[in-house]
Amino acid sequence: WDAIAKSSAEVPWLFEVSRVNGVTSPRVILPTNEHHHPSSANLSRAVGGALDFRSPNNYAFLPRWMFSALGLRPRDVVDIRLVTKTPPGSAVRLRPHSSAFVNIGNHQAVLETELKHYSALTLGSTIPFDYRGERYYFDVVDLRSSPRGERVPMAKVQDCDIAAEFVRARDQMKPKKKK
Numbered sequence: 001w002d003a004i005a006k007s008s009a010e011v012p013w014l015f016e017v018s019r020v021n022g023v024t025s026p027r028v029i030l031p032t033n034e035h036h037h038p039s040s041a042n043l044s045r046a047v048g049g050a051l052d053f054r055s056p057n058n059y060a061f062l063p064r065w066m067f068s069a070l071g072l073r074p075r076d077v078v079d080i081r082l083v084t085k086t087p088p089g090s091a092v093r094l095r096p097h098s099s100a101f102v103n104i105g106n107h108q109a110v111l112e113t114e115l116k117h118y119s120a121l122t123l124g125s126t127i128p129f130d131y132r133g134e135r136y137y138f139d140v141v142d143l144r145s146s147p148r149g150e151r152v153p154m155a156k157v158q159d160c161d162i163a164a165e166f167v168r169a170r171d172q173m174k175p176k177k178k179k
Helices: 002-006 064-069 107-115
Strands: 014-019 045-049 078-083 089-096 120-122 126-131 134-145 154-156 163-166
Touching: 045 064, 064 126, 089 154, 107 126, 107 163, 120 134, 134 154
Parallel strands: 089 163
Antiparallel strands: 014 045, 014 078, 045 120, 089 134, 120 154, 126 134
């Protein structure tokens, strides 16, 4: 708490979680399916906010999306740093894994409501949304900061006016031709 209080970190407090080269176990390779895509498990770092600070010393409980994106195993050693400057987001493009989400009535409003559950987004990560008993997965394919709209690797979304849009769902994409 003292380090956070003495820092110039903006609220919400965001933390960068990263793999530690030579210490973190080899990356977990999850099977490719409708909930996981190989490109979402190649991040070396991700940013998120803390729900609470009640974990035992030297432990952190991470959300499943972050665990998967970093390719972690239980009890892996990671580096966690307080991020003092994270640009506010202005726009995000998400790729749904399934076109079923786009078929929901007023899916744009559902998306904007569900994004409020995240403090920050990391480019290249896969995040889940739950809606009416179903879980939907989305790849963060583009992330822009305000006020200039430059592409950024991470951005705050909490307390930001962020424009969210979809790109073609993964299940509607044509398979790439092998050369």
